[in-house]
Amino acid sequence: MINPKNIKDVVDIILVVFFTYKTYHSIKKTGAITIFTGVLAFVILWILVSQILQMHFMGSILDKFINVGVILLTIVFQKEIREFLQNLGSNRGIKILVKLFKPSSVQNDISYIKSIAGALANLAKRKEGALIAIQQDILLSSFIKTGENIDANINTLLIENIFFKNSPLHDGAIIIAGERIISAACILPVSQNQDIPSSYGLRHRSALGLSEQTDAKIIIISEETGKISLAHKGHLYTDISTEELQEMLIRVSN
C-alpha cells in the first residue's frame, strides 16, 4: 500500500526542485548567478551537516550563518526578489487560471491587435521605421524604464504619430503591455547572434535581442524597405503581410 507520508515527501521534493529551478531561471538573467550558486552550495552543506548527519556543533554554527544570511540576502537581492515575484505573478500558469474566470468577450478582444496592424500597414506603406514590443508573460519592466512614459490606450493614429520621423519619440521602441502603450523611445538589448545577415541593422538586431531574452513579440518595420518582420523567441520572421502579422499576434497572444 502507498504510504501517504511517502507521497508527501515526494511532493515536498518536487516543490523544492521547482522553486529552486524557477529562482535559478529568474536570476540567470541578472548578474547574480554566481552568488546564487554559492548560496545554493551553502544551503546544501547546511542541510547535509545539520539535518542529515546531525552534527550538532558544526550545525549550530551554520544555523547562525543561515539566520543572518537570509536577512542579508533579502537586502542584497531586493531588486531581484521584486522582479522574481512580479514574474511569478505574470506566469503563464497563473494567467491561464485568470483567463478561465474572465468573460469570453474579454478573452477574445483582438481589437487592439487590429489597431496595431492598421498603424503598421500605414507606416510600412510610407516606409517609416518602427519597432513595437508586445509584452507576453515575462514582464518588460526593465526595458520600459529606459523609455518615456506614455500609458495610453492603443490607437492607430497615436502609434503612427510616435514613429513619424520628426517626432521626439520616434527613436527606439514602443512597449505595449496589458493592451496599453506603456512607454516609447525604449532601448532594447542588441542580439549578439552571428548568423543574422549583415543587411539587418540595429533595429532588427535589438528586436531579436529582446526576443532571445523574453517571450515578447517584437514587430519591426524597415525604414529602408518598408517590410514588416516579427521577432519571437529568438526567431525573425521577415517580410510578412499585415494579415499574417495579425494572425501571428492573435495566435501568439492566446
Ligand SMILES: Nc1ncnc2c1ncn2[C@@H]1O[C@H](COP(=O)(O)OP(=O)(O)OP(=O)(O)O)[C@@H](O)[C@H]1O
Ligand atoms: N538598442 C536599440 N533599441 C531600440 N531601438 C534601437 C536600438 N538600436 C537602434 N534602434 C533603432 O533603430 C534605428 C536604426 O536602425 P538601423 O538602420 O540600424 O536598423 P535596420 O535593422 O537596418 O533597420 P532599417 O531597415 O529600418 O534601416 C535607430 O534610429 C533606432 O530608432
